[in-house]
Amino acid sequence: MSRRLERTRYDVIIAGARCAGASTAMLLARGGLRVLVVDPSRRGSDTLSTHALMRGGVLQLHRWGLLEAVRASGAQAIGKTTFHYGDETVEIPIKERDGVDTLYAPRRTVLDAILVDAAADAGAAVVHGQAVVDLIRDDSGRVRGAQLSGADRRVTRVEADLVIGADGIRSRIARILELEPIRTAGHATASIYGYWKDLGLDGYHWYYETGAAVGSIPTNGGETCVFASMPQARFEGGRADGLEALYHELLGDVSSDLARRVARSEGPGRLRAFAGKRGFLRPAAGPGWALVGDAGYFRDPLTAHGITDALRESEFLSRAVLEGGDAALAAYQASRDERVQGLFEVTDQIASFEWNMEQVKIQHLALAREMNTLVDATRSLGQAVVGAPALQVSRAS
């Protein structure tokens, strides 16, 4: 699916071709813009992330006509979510609404590939093996394009009216623009995860105990992702004895049932670990540039909402770009900040691990309210962009 660079000028260049970048590229190309999306990684490669989609994320895939491809990939259908607070269990069935009656947690090797293929089908030039290494700016400082480079270190200049950084937490675009966070979370959790076969569990399971949380996420290939999350300090203190020992210790501490199932199951190839990073909100747009996905807004993974957020914000940003003009992008930033602040705050409270069972239950009710508000925001987008006439992207006024 990767194409070579076909032109030296596009309407929009996007750095990063995963859930934020590929979906933005798809939506802008469907809107009639000439889009180039580049990513140094391979199409369909994995990334450090578990991959539980919430209702808002599945709704986006449904609205964009991509949910069938997720189902066809063999991603297991998730019909309920079960919360375990110590010995208490709360089961929430997934109700049918807006054409979504089950959730999915496709592996990133699957989801990101579906999104880049959809971007290419919509007419975007998708180029893997190239990264944005610098920005081109005019005398006023407005971004006018990007310099790209790959393994051969040859640098190519490509002009564009807008460069979008969808390049993840450590966004190079944000670094080049010297963007400071406008908000930073107070806490960060670490996690360790792996994939197991035949656990015999149905749906998502989230388990909580004082100072730790574990969970199971059914995915492709009959496998279930099992994660263990903890405050960063516990991770730093425990990792010296090995990831595996710490992982199994946490599983045993939080859920003896899940620990038993994992012990009986066929083991993972390897465990993966995330040492944690505090959430942040960076500016979302400026003259000739914008950020989307983790590059602009990252919240702790403990509430499993980053992909859902990226799929929603890619459409809000795309609408602003298609509307055209710097004012539309400024309005996008204001609306993004308002949309995400509730989820950002409640995620930070949960990520603090400074709660008892009653308190975390109340925080989860607040989380559910925020998630419902975000689903309503997604629903308010109405019909998805599927091929509107070409519109003018933001140009210098």
Ligand SMILES: Cc1cc2nc3c(=O)[nH]c(=O)nc-3n(C[C@H](O)[C@H](O)[C@H](O)COP(=O)(O)OP(=O)(O)OC[C@H]3O[C@@H](n4cnc5c(N)ncnc54)[C@H](O)[C@@H]3O)c2cc1C
């Ligand atoms: C341990 C962990 C567990 C998580 N679990 C969940 C979960 O269960 N559910 C959920 O919804 N979210 C989860 N998340 C969050 C989720 O992974 C992120 O929110 C999501 O990946 C953000 O997508 P993105 O497209 O913005 O960035 P990324 O997925 O990080 O992709 C960024 C891309 O940009 C590319 N790139 C980097 N630099 C450049 C450059 N200079 N030029 C071009 N391309 C570049 C990279 O190669 C990469 O492919 C988890 C995160 C972690 C760390």
